[in-house]
Amino acid sequence: EAGVVQSPRYKIIEKKQPVAFWCNPISGHNTLYWYRQNLGQGPELLIRYENEEAVDDSQLPKDRFSAERLKGVDSTLKIQPAELGDSAVYLCASRGRDTEAFFGQGTRLTVV
């Protein structure tokens, strides 16, 4: 069974530029999470989807961050414009009914 797939693995952009991350969850998993992990810290939730509905986006900086999950499957997370402080690893995870969360490899973003 394929795991959670994220792309790209690495991204370097200049500040004020836009960037997008893509996540393909495990087939059949209704719950999808986006986390941000700063160096030396634990993952912090940005947004959680149940199917196509965003049910917890209280920590998402909505002035520059946006996310969507079309048809309740794949998801994209966008930052526009990026700031230096957005440099981090962005993690996607999915979870099925009565299972634990499975994580992708993450996208390491560097804003210069």
Next chain:
Amino acid sequence: GDSVTQMEGPVTLSEEAFLTINCTYTATGYPSLFWYVQYPGEGLQLLLKATKADDKGSNKGFEATYRKETTSFHLEKGSVQVSDSAVYFCALSSYGNKLVFGAGTILRVKS
């Protein structure tokens, strides 16, 4: 709100030493508790879990017991190996599918 507190690292041990990483939590209701591990260059993966009070989760020689009275879920291993060097995250899942992580504890095992 829900939160997880882990002991700060890094924790440095010699091979075959006993490991304890403390984890306490604050949550409404009765959360499920998890330990995730992140090996160098890899993604987060589940190490073990417990879904109700007094449950013991175990995997790869690691154990943790869900203690409701002390709101704790400490990770233990009797004899660590160099290959156990990684970052360990305690996490809880409460209402719905909310999933909250601690800050992580770096473990370094020397040969």
